[in-house]
Structures are given as C-alpha cells and as structure tokens.
Amino acid sequence: METARNEPVKAALWMLGAITSFMLMAIAGRALSATHDTFEIMFFRSVIGFGLVLALGAGFGRLGEVSTRHLGIHALRNLCHFTGQNLWFFALPLIPLAQLFALEFTTPLWVTLLAPLILGERLTRTRLLAAGLGFTGVLVVAQPDVSGLSIGVLTAALSALGFAGSALFTKRLTRSETILCILFWLTLMQAVFGLVATLHDGTVTWPTAQTMPWLTVVAICGLVAHFCLTTALSVAPAVIVMPFDFLRLPLIGIVGFFLYGEAVGIALILGAGLIIGANAINLWVERPKKASDAAL
DSSP states (O other): OHHHHHHHHHHHHHHHHHHHHHHHHHHHHHHHTTTSOHHHHHHHHHHHHHHHHHHHHHHTTOGGGOOOTTHHHHHHHHHHHHHHHHHHHHHTTTSOHHHHHHHHTTHHHHHHHHHHHHTOOOOOHHHHHHHHHHHHHHHHHHOOBTTBOOHHHHHHHHHHHHHHHHHHHHHHHTTTOOHHHHHHHHHHHHHHHHHHHHGGGSOOOOOOTTTHHHHHHHHHHHHHHHHHHHHHHHHSOHHHHHHHHTTHHHHHHHHHHHHHOOOOOHHHHHHHHHHHHHHHHHHHHTSOOOHHHHTO
C-alpha cells in the first residue's frame, strides 16, 4: 500500500528530470544553430553519447547486454529517430519553443494511428476520435493560411511522425532488449548516420571552445531524458506518468518568454489544450482496469 502511494511521487521526480533535460536540450540546440547544422549537431551529440554509454556500460559491467539479434529493428528505430530529431533541431530556431513542443505532443497520436501497422494493435473508434481531436489542435497551433505552412511549423510537425516511428520500434525492442543495448545501438548508428549526412556537402564545422559545452549538454540531456522517462514508466503506470510530461508546454513557454521574448498567443494555448486533451483521452482509455471493473 505504501509503495502504491509513493508511485506518483517517484514518477514526478523522474519526470522532473526528463522535463528539465528536454528544456536544456532545446536551449543548447538554439545556441548551436548559429554555428552547426542539424547533421553536425546529431553527429557530435551521438559520438559523445556513444562514449558515455560505453563508459557507463563498462563501469557497471553491463556491456554484455549488447546484442546483435535485432539489428534490422534497431536500424529502423534509429532511422526514424534520426530523421525526427534532425527535423526537430531544424525547426528549433525557426518557431517559438512553445509551438515546437506543442507540435511534438502529437507523437502519441501518430503512435495510435501507426500501432496497427507496426505492432498489430487494434485501432478503436475512441483512438480515432482522440487522433482527430489532436490534429484539430495541430491546425489551431500551426494556423495555416492560404500561402501555406511555414517551413518551421512543417518540419516540427513531421518530426513528431519520426518520433512516433522511433517509439513504436522501441516498444518492440523492449520486449527482448535492455535499455543499455537500445542506447548502445542508438548512439552508434546515429553517429554513423550523422557522419554520412555531415560529409554530404564536403564541409564540416568542427566544435569550438564555445560550442563544445553546448554539444555536451545536448548529448547528456538526450540520454538523461530517455533514461528518466523510461524509469518513470517502470515505477508507475503510464496513466500516472504521462500527464506530468504535459508540464513541458507551459514551462517551455515561460523559458521562451524570458530568454527569447517569445509571446504565447491564444491560438497556441487553445491548440495545445486540444492536443493535450486528445492525449488524455488515450491515457484514460488505456488505463489499467481495476479488478472490480474487470469482473463486471
């Protein structure tokens, strides 16, 4: 009973770590955008991250967990994440932080629509309703006009699709692979993807004394955020954990206002509310049933 009562507190603490890491990564990404392109950010971030994973794995004697059993799924997972993260970094300096994070919150809705194809899960009427409500929120946030969507809004929206694919393939991998194994292949494969993409134009902007600290922040925060989120889900049900993630939106809005003078308009608040409401519907429907309910 005491453990059950402590679940929300533990989940909140882990999610606070995840939220802080995501926001620091956004600030660092903004600082880097004037010097490095998105491919370079991903390459250097992954190289640093790979070194951290190796050091931690060796330090705790867990490198033996790294397996080559599902390299194909790892490759698909990391291709989706690499694409989504590049689009996210591309949109980062182009649109307000709160708008970027609001569009990123459509990731669970894409997961809902793609889960039948990748995981064989059933697409219910309620899930379709939640997806429709969420995408209505996207239109409100994006505010498209007759001239079309801005490139920043479009890439931010597409990044959520990449993150959804990554989440679905991650879910498949967690059935048999450890977090260390997943992070090992994530950082290694994305370092290779980043190197190839960085060299495509024949020029590379190498880290400087000014950018290296920010690249390190991006690498560390990326790993810490995923670790904190995964740990939070391991100590409490998703229906308890995920609502904490919604705090990212008002908090990043405050950060954007004070650091970059970004205003938060009524359209952003209304659209974000629709997106969060759609995610809340999914969480409510997917909540674990009590034994008394299951007997009915």
